Amino acid sequence: MMSYLDLISSKKRKREERVFRFKIFGENGYPVEFDGSFQQNIKKLLELGHFERNICSRMPSWSFKLEVIRQPSFHILLFVVEEPIEASLEHHCKHCQYLGWGQNMICNRKYHFVLPSKDIEAAFLNCQDGAISTKDNFNLVQSRGHLMHGIFHSNGFGHLLCVNGMEGGSNLAGCQIMEFWDRLCTGLRARKVSLNDISQKRSMELRLLHGVAFSEPWFGRWGYKFGRGSFGVTQPMHQKAIETIQGMPLCILVHYLGNSNHHIPVILSRYQTVSDHSLVTLGDLFRFMLELKTHLPEENCVDSHIVKPTCRWSPKRVEMATRVIVEALKRAEFRWVSRQDVRDAARAYIGDTGLLDFVLKSLGNHVVGNYLVRRCLNPVTKVLEYCLEDVSNVHPEQQGLVINNSKMKGRYRMTRPQLMKDMLYLYRCILKDQKPTMNQGILSAIPAATRIILDTKYLVKEYNGELPWKIHHTGHEEAGKMTLYCTVFLRDKQESNEVMKKAMPPLECITLKNNATFNELKLEVERKFRELYWGLKSFVVESIMNLNVKGTDLVSEVVEVGQKIVLEGSNAESGTINELIYECGVNNRVVDCACGAKEDDGERMISCDICEVWQHSRCVQIPNNQEMPPIFLCSRCEKEIMILPSMP
Template identity: 55%
Template sequence: MSPQLDLSGCKKRKRGERVFKFKAFGERGYPVEFNGSFEQNVRALSEVGQLEIGLCDPLMPCWSFQLEVHRHPLVSGWGDHLICNKKYHFLLPSKDTISACISYEGNTINATTARSIASKSKNLIELQGHTMHGVFHSNGFGHLLCINVAETGSDLAGYHIMEFWDRLCTGLRAREVSLRDISQKQGMDLRLLYAIAYGKSWFGQWGYKFGRGSFAITQSMYQNAIEALQNIPLGLFAQHLGNEKNNDILTILSRYQMLSGHILVTLGDTFHFMLDLKTKLPRDQSNSDSPHQGMLVDTSCRWSPKRVEMAIRVIIESLKRAEFRWISRQEVRDAARAYIGDTGLLDFVLKSLGNHIVGKYLVRRCLNPVTKVLEYCLEDISHAFPNKQVDGYGRVKNYDSKLMKPQYKITWAQLMKDLVGLYKLILQENKAMSSIGVIAYVPIASRIILDTKYFTKEYYSEKSVPFLDKSLILLQCSIALTSNNIDGGNYNSFRKVMVTPYEFFLLRNNATFDELKLEVECNFRDLYWGLRNLVVESVANLDDAKGSDLVFELIKESSNKLVFKGNIISGESFDISGICEGYESNLVVDCSCGTKSDDGERMVSCDICEVWQHTRCVHIPNNEEIPTIFLCNSCEQDILRFPSLA
């Protein structure tokens, strides 16, 4: 699917083809009712789409939808799920991926297009660089593979794409959806930034929660790390970082204390305020890095930014020479005229600078009640948290609320610069903070949050089943499978048992268990690749059920969940692992961090014991290649204990 998809270079669109509104697509009744199972809903959706030829593999049907845009599984923890017969890909192709697919010739792509995509293929599904790419298994579990949004020049913001994806998952009645959050903005990892500001990732706005952590991170570890960072008192920074090296941190914190209308007590308060303020400011397209950018926002200004900045510098220096005492406007003006001859420019800057923050200074302006003359004074706000105003717990106290309420101006560009600066100075490695009390735990807590990349959302479960006709029976049925690995005619001592996710079945109230078994058998054969030879034997949690018994009669007083014992008809031994998504024969993970399974992080295998460990845990930097020969610490120690051959 594509917003304003133009495939004219491939084939002409049908005349009168329906165009759907992007911001409503996926809602109930638009474009279909979505009142069936996941599989039925997908089929209904494909019926209103346009069948495309030549975009994907010939054996893979592909449908597109015209969407109108107005210009104003393994590492997810589902490796034990059975392999499904079908997958459904939903794409919002970018212009580059569409161009790459259409212009594909043999094994080459236009050089300009190739620079912006990660692979070369005629199959649209295999290309990387789509605006959005999601995939569903036929059992209703899905993955959001990517969202790619340019920070400028895009008609669709990331928020709009997630709204679209969320509506689609809800409308189709997807069961559960996972994603891998590695999103960044200007070098900041958003899963860390939003966790501190809001207590959840950016995707948490749509209900995505902790799925699994890498490096054996648990949900409780993740939540504790968030709370630890959120609750760091700002006063601790003033107590321990009051030197020139860390002055930038205090300057930024002080600036937003002055900008806020209330006291910011913790680090979480500060990031929350900054992100909220960012959404309320008009985006400034200026790329200027001037420290005074944003203090003077006036489109009627007839002077160049360079001249305005020079005048600001001169006035600030004049006020500094006054040694932070109040002086009249005329005195400031006369002192500045020695360097700036344009009095009109000086008048403009003096008028604009009043009660504004410039660097680490607040330019105060007030009317002298006696002389009735405007006066100016420079105040150093880099020490907004002096030690005497911090209690024994590092909390700020005795603030004059009047100092916190003046309305100062700041631009989006200035705020982003401060946000990036604060992120790098505090959350990235800062050697100055590595041995300072509570602050020393910042790198550890940050790493725990960054090592949590997989999030999931449950969309549709038995709790959200719609109202049904009382003359019908709604059941949830599952299959219990047991491995029967046979070695020399004897069963292995270790036998795996696996139960599939439940599927919904709608039956007449006079249906028998024999009829239900046939329907369950047919459904699961059609759903899972490994169950194509499935034979349903009996009901595991209803031992007294006979084939001719009415289902309605026996489940009246019991649960509507039934588990059927299943068997795979095969002449060979049957191993459940071989039909699962995460099957990798003889793969053993045993890392020092506690990880026992593949979590998607880079790993290395010992050449002797063949046990896999994280490269990070064995001190192989990410910017270095994995060595061709690697021995784990245990095997290396064993070798050292061998007797000498000499």
């Protein structure tokens, strides 16, 4: 049961390194107290990491060894790569541009947090061991297929680029990786984090499936919500599309589809019989199926997880011993019980102590029915202990499912593979079907609503928003210091001192001594924002907006702790093009698409060869699998050409 890290690194990582617990890594206080800004917190975290070489050329990198399970041993590596702006191939962040964050200033650094795949980690360990020459330029950041890859700008804005759970070859479930990522964002005090939701389960887009079932995408359980829609989709459009499909009556579906597709009425009848309450709409049906799925155990879970090819006991005997042990743990009422006590209780029914020892060794951290059997070494007594955890109620909304109800007997005859097969069939026939039958009457609303939901891929979670962290007044006053929220307003000297219309950077916490002057405040603000932003390396504060003060005046006599202050200034170096210091850059591209889009949203576009206006290729009837035409004219220019008088 050893992980790939344990198998490979035992030979190749010949060094001592600290091991951290995966399940609480990122929580406040573990592995370090996160009590500052994002930049301060990440510096504290990296001080505990192991400095690595040969991961990314010219980029400082660290690794953290994370223990997922103690017994049996299972560890993974977390890599953190600091990408300075000088080492970036592209200064402007396309993820910020597509999210509508183009008004953010370019930061001096990015931080990549990576849980690598097995193959990528093996390549790194080979590189570290010398099996691969450093001239091969192994680059973790540019590699694909990670279990997780997230980016933070040094001002606290971030992007989750990928999550690959078990279907992607991971030993971790997607929800475990997301919980880990969410702890990191919360602990480090990120501001806002985005992701591009293209997650799938057996060819079913989860943003559509979970949107119809739970009114939110799969990532919604971690607080990610509508960020920005593609193809001109707005949040009200997205919400209306979900409500349209959710409220579709099942009787209407049977009326229109039942004659041509006999499987649909059979499936609907099957789950209506199993359900403890009436299923009226399509939203009711998908919600019930997803909730029921969490109750159905994986088939042959005992055989597949415990019985090994070399096992000398039959699957039936192993299963019997497993059930006896689980029943003994049930009687302990979910308390931790020592291995010896569990073994003694099971011996009253199973006389073969070798079989009991084998099952107890193999059973830890496995699901049996509705229970997860946990195993852990007591840190005080150094004795193995076991405990049951009820995993039947994964969703808090499942209280409507009464397992002991007579109607639920059917679920014992229903397997999870059968349920997934039914769900996939309904998904394809109702939500993804492009046949003419779906354009009849009220059903015509489903394809249009489905497209709107699928065109909403950019999700955002706001962790700390405008304020980096809450100021505790008493703590700073006792230390003889005061803290203010400050930002800067950039003027452009090359344009007759007209104020730039770009957005100001987010507020930063500035800590000063109680007897600090405004001159000292200006110096501290200059230092802070020069350290954060690439375009402010020569920034000089010239005045403080809405405050008529002298440089020698004491800050504490004019402003209060926690007050928001805007300092105005400009770049001292000549020749700085202020337009280039923002994530959007100098964007002369004009977007005016028939779908309503006015900005680049990351979807494939084509420009007219006459007016040079950009439109989505899909909106001008160019399929994604078709190459762009060498010459393209928009409909407006085509019409103008048609009405031009013919040449003599």
